[in-house]
Amino acid sequence: MxxxxxxxxxxxxxxxxxxxxxxxxxxxxxxxxxxxxxxxxxxxxxxxxxxxxxxxxxxxxxxxxxxxxxxxxxxxxxxxxxxxxxxxxxxxxxxxxxxxxxxxxxxxxxxxxxxxxxxxxxxxxxxxxxxxxxxxxxxxxxxxxxxxxxxxxxxxxxxxxxxxxxxxxxxxxxxLEAYAKDFEDMTRNAAVELAEKLVDKPVIIIGPEHLSSVLHRFKCQLNENSKHPAYYAVVPEAFHNELEGWTMIEKFSYVFLRSGYEHPMISEALDWAEEHLRKSHADVFRLFVKSSSRQAELVKLIFFTDVVTVALARAKHVDPFALKTIPQLRPLLRKYLP
Amino acid sequence: MxxxxxxxxxxxxxxxxxxxxxxxxxxxxxxxxxxxxxxxxxxxxxxxxxxxxxxxxxxxxxxxxxxxxxxxxxxxxxxxxxxxxxxxxxxxxxxxxxxxxxxxxxxxxxxxxxxxxxxxxxxxxxxxxxxxxxxxxxxxxxxxxxxxxxxxxxxxxxxxxxxxxxxxxxxxxxxLEAYAKDFEDMTRNAAVELAEKLVDKPVIIIGPEHLSSVLHRFKCQLNENSKHPAYYAVVPEAFHNELEGWTMIEKFSYVFLRSGYEHPMISEALDWAEEHLRKSHADVFRLFVKSSSRQAELVKLIFFTDVVTVALARAKHVDPFALKTIPQLRPLLRKYLP
Structure with a gap:
């Protein structure tokens, strides 16, 4: 198939x-x-x-x-x-x-x-x-x-x-290459396990500003590979508004991207936010990878979240390559090519 | 009360x-x-x-x-x-x-x-x-x-x-002052009518990049005034990912912020996106204000969306002033004041 x-x-x-x-x-x-x-x-x-x-x-x-x-x-x-x-x-x-x-x-x-x-x-x-x-x-x-x-x-x-x-x-x-070897088994690994838990609900991704490129990448890959609604909130800004909108929390999955390079205040506040959601019976997940540098952490997290999105496509029986909505819009955009 | x-x-x-x-x-x-x-x-x-x-x-x-x-x-x-x-x-x-x-x-x-x-x-x-x-x-x-x-x-x-x-x-x-007069009647106006339709579902706001400050303001005001989950997508970037994640659309309300100063391609694509969601039986709403300049449009849209968020607070019987979650986090952040 x-x-x-x-x-x-x-x-x-x-x-x-x-x-x-x-x-x-x-x-x-x-x-x-x-x-x-x-x-x-x-x-x-x-x-x-x-x-x-x-x-x-x-x-x-x-x-x-x-x-x-x-x-x-x-x-x-x-x-x-x-x-x-x-x-x-x-x-x-x-x-x-x-x-x-x-x-x-x-x-x-x-x-x-x-x-x-x-x-x-x-x-x-x-x-x-x-x-x-x-x-x-x-x-x-x-x-x-x-x-x-x-x-x-x-x-x-x-x-x-x-x-x-x-x-x-x-x-x-x-x-990254050494890390990637852990994912050669496509049937069972941390990314597949996470993906299977994300099937039913839109995903809200939360993480520190130095990982904002990963947050955006993960959102887009969930949209395109997994045909899944996803949004993200960048911390510390999100501590000043996003949090107050955490109602209807049973409707969402909350995925926290954590870093080994967080400011102590950010760590403490993110821990608090995770705990707050857990106590409210939300679906809360934490992603963390051990890394020798900020740079390595970033590419490993992109790798890991990429895998999550194709595993989620499989779990949902959708095609991670084929796009459905964007191609309908594309001719309209191309019409305006210079 | x-x-x-x-x-x-x-x-x-x-x-x-x-x-x-x-x-x-x-x-x-x-x-x-x-x-x-x-x-x-x-x-x-x-x-x-x-x-x-x-x-x-x-x-x-x-x-x-x-x-x-x-x-x-x-x-x-x-x-x-x-x-x-x-x-x-x-x-x-x-x-x-x-x-x-x-x-x-x-x-x-x-x-x-x-x-x-x-x-x-x-x-x-x-x-x-x-x-x-x-x-x-x-x-x-x-x-x-x-x-x-x-x-x-x-x-x-x-x-x-x-x-x-x-x-x-x-x-x-x-x-703006002339425009604001239309909202002196708090019982019935376009903002109140919109707010009443937004009560039950998280809000996704979509709009062109020159209105990104309004999109962000509206999101934050929905969070803080209305205690409501809200996210936004900026166009044209959103045409390249967000769209493909428009599944589970019955779970959301989609609010389009439209501008009188859109590039023709943006207008056409936004029209298409609204129609696409409508045909899929989504809850779709459009905000548009007539204005003599980009600057006037921006402050009028901020005014209008501000009103929507307090009207939504009323419709949900929540207090548009009192915050519940952020104040719990605040002492933790203040501890790190220089």
Whole structure:
């Protein structure tokens, strides 16, 4: 049955994440040396959906004390202050994302330095015609499954900047590879067990701000792979509003993404919030992975939650590859391609 | 009964929004002239919860082509690139918000130019001791009800910057004042009618990115005033993931915030999304207000959704002032005050 086959295919693709990160990283590193690096005050990573999350993840992987700002832009235009001192990475897996193609034109017309990441499409064509560099990624995937490779590419491209350390990145991927081995058995592991408990209710994900890229990725993967409603709340901001809306709690599953790098106040408050929900008989789950660094924690959590979402697809008998609603909308968006 | 009294009090406070904006604006304008305005490359507005939304709203009210970036910071620290060229507005209604007090110390230690907005507390004390300016706002409110005044203050403070036009702002508030008159009858109006339909289900709010501050405000007000679960999705990003998770749709109410300033693609896609949900027998509602400008649309939508949340509190017989969950957590957060 197609659903089962696609489940296997999706699972195997996720297991390949470590080599995808590495392959992408090599391609990104192979870009010709950047011109006058010091002029760039800010890095913008353009993209939508699966391609858009790349900017969030790369921003999360950056060393914490780096003064380089990596700003994801998920829009049809770039912020008004983008100009000749801006370094812009345009990510569109298909090369045919309407919003990203417009944002690229906007950045180009403001004389920003622009590099592309794509598997082809109109973006690649237009950029090559203008003599701009495009790092090409493996073809034939759905954008969300190509995320590890695209993250590797962008991290590789940004290694000349302060806060992007090639050795640290490769060490992180080694750590992920060792971790991934625990998931070769698709029948029983922590991710499958969690997935089976999430079947019936919309999921609310809660976690600290330094994991916000994981929260967003998990939400999107639940939507697209598992056809599941999911929302997230970022702490500490959520302590000031979200909590007060925790009524009708029997309707939701609450998944806490915890980190080994939480501020003590955040830890204490998250513990309190979990306990508060448990005492109110809510379905509460906690995700935590042991890691040697923030960077390793982030990629391991993305891996783990990716697995959860395909396992949930299997448990719900839905196809983790096939999309149903988005493709109906797509022709409408493509009509507006530049 | 306290709930009914508090409903009346909350409603009347919201009706007073126009004068609160104006009063705040005057206080903000009364700040001594800023030193060497041109050195500031970026404006950061610090704050959490009701005080934190001020940065989002002011960023939304800024003229669209202004090159001044207004970046809300909802965190215990400021971004690593904050320095002597950064203009930082610290907003804490109580003056005792732990995260904001830490972020203020962080900004100060990086030699940023710092101005405060507060009704008192530790923040005011510390800033005055250092000879820094604090614009004081009316005491005795809950932060979320003081938002119009705080927005007025910050807009007033920023008028020397490109993209903040005093005359336009006052015109906007005049337009809001005329609009607000439609809501003096608390028994029957469009906001009350909508609220009564939202009682039973968690709310998903959907809208275009230029209204993201309204989406966030509406979510928070549903949480705090109505004790209601609410989440939001920003378009066009949501077209690439959120949609696919629209299953179990009978469990939710979907509220679309529409704008008279949508890109044609966004309009068409939002129309499609509304229709898609309607055909699937979802509870779908559309909010739209006629306005003479983007700025006026934004404050009118905030006003309207504020009214919806207190009307929903009445319909659910909950107190729009009293908080239940957040105050349990507050001592834990305050323990970490600097």
């Amino acid at each position: 197609a659903v089962d086959e696609n489940f296997l295919r999706a699972w195997r693709l996720i297991l390949k994440s470590p080599e995808m990160y590495r392959r992408g990283f090599e391609s990104g590193m192979s870009l010709p040396p950047l011109p006058q690096l010091s002029i760039f005050s800010r890095v913008y990573v353009l993209g939508m959906g699966g391609s858009g999350i790349v900017g969030d993840i790369v921003s999360g992987l950056k060393q914490r004390d780096s003064k380089v700002v990596v700003e994801p832009v998920k829009s049809m235009s770039v912020p008004p202050n983008v100009g000749p001192n801006s370094f812009v990475v345009v990510v569109s897996y298909s090369g045919n994302t309407t919003e990203t193609n417009w944002a690229y034109i906007d950045a180009f017309s403001r004389n920003a330095f622009v590099v592309g990441v794509s598997s082809g499409g109109r973006l690649t064509e237009s950029m090559k015609m203008k003599g701009l560099e495009v790092v090409e990624v493996s073809k034939g995937l759905q954008p969300r499954y190509a995320v590890p490779e695209m993250v590797g590419v962008v991290y590789g491209i940004l290694t000349p900047f302060d806060g992007f350390n090639p050795r640290e990145f490769l060490k992180t991927i080694d750590e | 306290a709930v009914d009294e508090n409903f009346l009090r909350a409603w009347r406070l919201i009706l007073k929004s126009p004068e609160m904006y104006r009063r705040g604006f005057e206080s903000g304008m009364s700040l001594p002239p800023l030193p060497q305005l041109s050195i500031f490359s970026r404006v950061y507005v610090l704050g959490m919860g009701g005080s934190g939304i001020v940065g989002d709203i002011v960023s939304g009210l800024k003229q669209r082509d202004s090159k001044v970036v207004v970046e809300p910071v909802k965190s215990m620290s400021v971004p690593p690139n904050v320095g002597p060229n950064s203009f930082v507005v610290v907003v804490s209604y109580s003056g005792n918000t732990t995260e904001t007090n830490w972020a203020y110390i962080d900004a100060f230690s990086r030699n940023a130019f710092v101005v405060g907005v507060s009704s008192g507390g530790r923040l005011t004390e510390s800033m005055k001791m250092k000879g820094l300016e604090v614009v004081e706002v009316s005491k005795g409110l809950q932060p979320r009800y003081a938002v119009p005044e705080m927005v007025g203050v910050v807009y007033g403070i920023l008028t020397p910057f490109d993209g903040f036009n005093p005359r336009e702002f006052l015109k906007t508030i005049d337009e």
